[in-house]
Amino acid sequence: MTSVREAVVGDLDAAARTLAAAFHGYPWTDWILPPDDHDERLREVQHLYLAHLAMPHGLVMVTGDLAAVAAFVPPGASLPGEAERRVVELHGDRIARLASVELRAPADPGAWTLATVGVRPDQQGRGLGSAVLRAALDLLDQRVRVGMHLETSDPRNVTLYERHGFVTSAVTTIQDGPTVWSMERPRPA
Numbered sequence: 001m002t003s004v005r006e007a008v009v010g011d012l013d014a015a016a017r018t019l020a021a022a023f024h025g026y027p028w029t030d031w032i033l034p035p036d037d038h039d040e041r042l043r044e045v046q047h048l049y050l051a052h053l054a055m056p057h058g059l060v061m062v063t064g065d066l067a068a069v070a071a072f073v074p075p076g077a078s079l080p081g082e083a084e085r086r087v088v089e090l091h092g093d094r095i096a097r098l099a100s101v102e103l104r105a106p107a108d109p110g111a112w113t114l115a116t117v118g119v120r121p122d123q124q125g126r127g128l129g130s131a132v133l134r135a136a137l138d139l140l141d142q143r144v145r146v147g148m149h150l151e152t153s154d155p156r157n158v159t160l161y162e163r164h165g166f167v168t169s170a171v172t173t174i175q176d177g178p179t180v181w182s183m184e185r186p187r188p189a
Contacts, residue, residue: 022118
């Protein structure tokens with residue numbers, strides 16, 4: 001059985017590396033991050049979001065070996081100014097793409113967002129993504145009992161999220177960009 005726990009500050013670097021490796025070749029990040037130094041940009045963006053958004057305001061779950069990471073954030077959480085400026089710099093001239101996309105907002109304004117879940121490529125297919133996702137959802141169901149929202153641009157992820165109670169609420173096809181599935185999981189009864 002896989003051990004899963006809440007992340008601590010000392011996990012940040014390894015967790016960001018795991019997410020960067022997991023999102024290498026992902027349609028959304030390939031579209032919004034420039035190709036030059038892409039992997040390093042991706043790692044730094046993941047680190048900034050984990051360190052300044054998910055860990056202080058939300059929930060980050062990891063496997064004991066940090067091969068899998070899931071991060072959730074509450075509504076209204078935002079990056080502090082300096083971190084936000086660095087994220088904009090890392091997106092370079094592609095930041096306009098990010099600003100131009102209108103995705104469906106969650107039906108429940110109190111819903112938390114599954115910001116990211118990823119597994120190191122050498123560990124994929126072993127159920128680790130499901131393990132961190134299930135542990136995080138169980139913990140959030142106990143702590144905050146709210147609906148959940150996510151977006152994915154990989155059609156293979158839709159089935160994974162459906163197994164965890166999410167349903168597709170919208171599909172957005174971006175001209176010259178990826179298709180994005182918006183999904184929601186209702187507030188637990």
